[in-house]
Amino acid sequence: MAKILEVSRVPPFADSSDSHSDFSLPLTFCDTSWFKFPPVERLFFYSLPQPKQTFLDSTIPKLKNSLSLTLQHFLPLAGNLTWPRHSPKPIILYTPNDGVSLTVAESNAAQDFDFLSADHPREAASFHPFVPNLKVTETGASAISVQITLFPNRGFCIGVTCHHAVLDGKSTAMFMKSWAYICRSEKPGSLPDQLKPFFDRSVIRDPDGLDIFYVNQWLASTKHIDPNPFQFLPSLDVPSDxxxxxxxxxxxxxxxxxxxxxxxxxxxxxxxxxxxxxxxxxxxxxxxxxxxxxxxxxxxxxxxxxxxxxxxxxxxxxxxxxxxxxxxxxxxxxxxxxxxxxxxxxxxxxxxxxxxxxxxxxxxxxxxxxxxxxxxxxxxxxxxxxxxxxxxxxxxxxxxxxxxxxxxxxxxxxxxxxxxxxxxxxxxxxxxxxx
CATH class of the missing domain: 3.30.559.10 (Chloramphenicol acetyltransferase-like domain)
Structure with a gap:
């Protein structure tokens, strides 16, 4: 299990000369084909034998600051999936008050680090306390959510939950590599070209209107389950065996x-x-x-x-x-x-x-x-x-x-x-x- 120590919102970094304005992206057919697919949850385990207070005083601020610096390059991830009245399909929208939900937690058993990060059989449900949930309402859903869990004197894990209609595995990996690059870099805030996201949606051509077709198909097939357009397909309970x-x-x-x-x-x-x-x-x-x-x-x-x-x-x-x-x-x-x-x-x-x-x-x-x-x-x-x-x-x-x-x-x-x-x-x- 994990004890929650802090829940905060990490906004994209902006100094006095660089304030962010609204930023929106339309969904392409590649995005809408995943519109109601369950979120993708990943855990990254890192060995770092620090006592609790050192981790909270040193490592957490470094991870938070680098996350904020990274989000200035990935504004859509600080925003939400929403559906404006004038739009025929959902969009990804960032506004200046948005940010990524970050949970800091502590495992009540340091030895769990070695157990969970091994290859041998482990109860599937034992991983769930370390991954965060995405916020979903009737008007939208968050793009990503992050949780950092400390295993005192042993290590920590970063749990990242991603909305599949917002980004695929390659984009998720690019974001995580960018966050890691800025965290360890001596020049925080800058990214090499291969890690700079390309946002122009005009490169995805869709003459047949597949974007709208996929959205309508999802809504038609799930309206009897939940009328909320942003609700994911029902999550299956994970049996104890x-x-x-x-x-x-x-x-x-x-x-x-x-x-x-x-x-x-x-x-x-x-x-x-x-x-x-x-x-x-x-x-x-x-x-x-x-x-x-x-x-x-x-x-x-x-x-x-x-x-x-x-x-x-x-x-x-x-x-x-x-x-x-x-x-x-x-x-x-x-x-x-x-x-x-x-x-x-x-x-x-x-x-x-x-x-x-x-x-x-x-x-x-x-x-x-x-x-x-x-x-x-x-x-x-x-x-x-x-x-x-x-x-x-x-x-x-x-x-x-x-x-x-x-x-x-x-x-x-x-x-x-x-x-x-x-x-x-x-x-x-x-x-x-x-x-």
């Missing part, structure tokens, strides 16, 4: 899997097996195998889809800058060579319908090995561990690069305890099998 664990596939493991697949494949057909595809496929087979007992009656009637978000920044025509802020991803259930816009509305409607009817079982991916979450160094070293907490509500798996930079992939899995035991056996046995 759900546990999370982290599994790592090293480069050698991935090479072994690639060789196993190629050895049984038609040699006449070329096969490009990326590390991501091999990892997702291997994990998906393991999950289906481990959960077969619970799903054996329904699985014959269900389609099983592997669902992951693809970065469209370099796939749109013309390409979008790599530092584009917002969402420029979409879930992929088709070939990458296809036009990413072709048939998008029909595919979205069909998918929503299949979800509602329960005709589809999905194994989705949160995060990516390309985000570089272990590069988020505030000056006390890279994170001991990064966890995507929200996968225990969405049923997804999480992916990140291996912490040691060796080229492996780290995967987070949440299952029932009995299922996780079966998955672990599958995972280890498959890697021990020789070609």
């Amino acid at each position: 759900l546990v999370r664990a982290t599994f790592e596939l090293t480069r050698a493991d991935i090479a072994k899997l690639r060789q196993k697949v190629l050895s049984s494949w038609d040699k006449q057909e070329k096969l490009h097996l990326t590390s991501f595809a091999l990892t997702l496929s291997y994990m998906a087979v393991g999950i289906l195998t481990a959960t077969e007992e619970d799903h054996k009656l329904a699985i014959k009637k269900q389609k099983v889809n592997l669902l992951f978000a693809v970065d469209y920044r370099n796939r749109l025509r013309p390409p979008v800058p790599e530092n584009y802020f917002g969402n420029c991803v979409s879930d992929l259930m088709k070939k990458l060579e296809e036009d990413v816009m072709e048939g998008a509305a029909e595919k979205f409607s069909k998918r929503q319908s299949e979800f509602a009817k329960g005709n589809m079982r999905v194994i989705a991916v949160a995060g990516s090995p390309r985000l570089g979450v272990y590069d988020v160094d505030f000056g006390w070293g890279k994170p001991n561990k990064v966890e995507v907490v929200s996968i225990d509500r969405t049923g997804a798996i999480s992916m990140a690069e291996s912490r040691d930079g060796s080229g492996g992939i780290e995967v987070g899995v949440v299952l029932k305890k009995s299922e996780l035991d079966g998955f672990t056996s599958f995972f280890l046995a498959g890697l021990e099998t020789h070609v």
